[in-house]
Amino acid sequence: MKYSGSMFVVDNRERTIQFYKEILGLRVTVDFGANFTMTGGISFQTRESWIEFINCDSQDIHYRGRDAEIYFETEDLDGFLTLLHSRDDIEYVHPLKTHDWGQRGIRFYDPDYHIIEVSETLTQVCRRFQAQGKSVEEISAITMLSPKVINRMLK
Template sequence: MKFKNPMLVVSDMEKSKKFYKDVLGLRVILDFGANITLTGGLCLQTRESYEEFIEVSNDDIKFAGNDFEIYFEESKVGEFDKFIDKLESMKDIKYVHKSKEHSWGQRVVRIYDPDYHIIEIGEDMKNVCKRFADSGMNKEEIAVRMDVPVKFVNNLLK
């Protein structure tokens, strides 16, 4: 058994394609009309076709469950702040919450896509470590702050 791709059911394929391209920079790599695959492996399926596949009516497909999220990381140093600025400049972004820092030091933002699927964008953990090191913390202090072993910090700072 091999996991392949996550798939989200969407009510408007064009609107969803535009959101994932404009907000997250994903591109369509396969387009079958009712189903597309985006860079990174995320797939989108039209609501109508999915209803047929699983043999249910329109009322049986629910959005906005707040019980699942797709997670992305901004991996380049300094890019998380630029991404937050980009979101702030976009008029139609619906936030679960704006940028916040978790107890282990990682900054994240959670937004909704057009169908209210939760999208989390986090700061890469290597960048969290680097940010703490740049602030003057030593490896042991970083490990305590992040609640991880020093070995993990050493690997991230290589």
């Protein structure tokens, strides 16, 4: 058995492709029309096609489940935030927040209300703490990463 990815139902194929291209820099890698896969292996399928696949009614498809997210990491969170905040069509789940382990991230909705999280990489977290003058031991205590892993990230 091998996990092969997740698929998300969307109302408008072209709108979804444009959104993920403009906001996250993804591109279509496999295109079957009503079903398509984008960079990183994330797949989408149109509502109409999905309804036929699982033999249900349109009202059985619900968005805004708030029980899952599509997760991304970036080396340049501040640059990404500038791009995100330059748009007026983004609905946020929450503004930028810093988690207990020091990683900063933001969550927002795609056009069909799937939650997307974009956070800085843990390497960036360690570099940020190092730039603030924290020792490897202090960084380890905050991030819960081992000193060995932190030293590897800081090289």
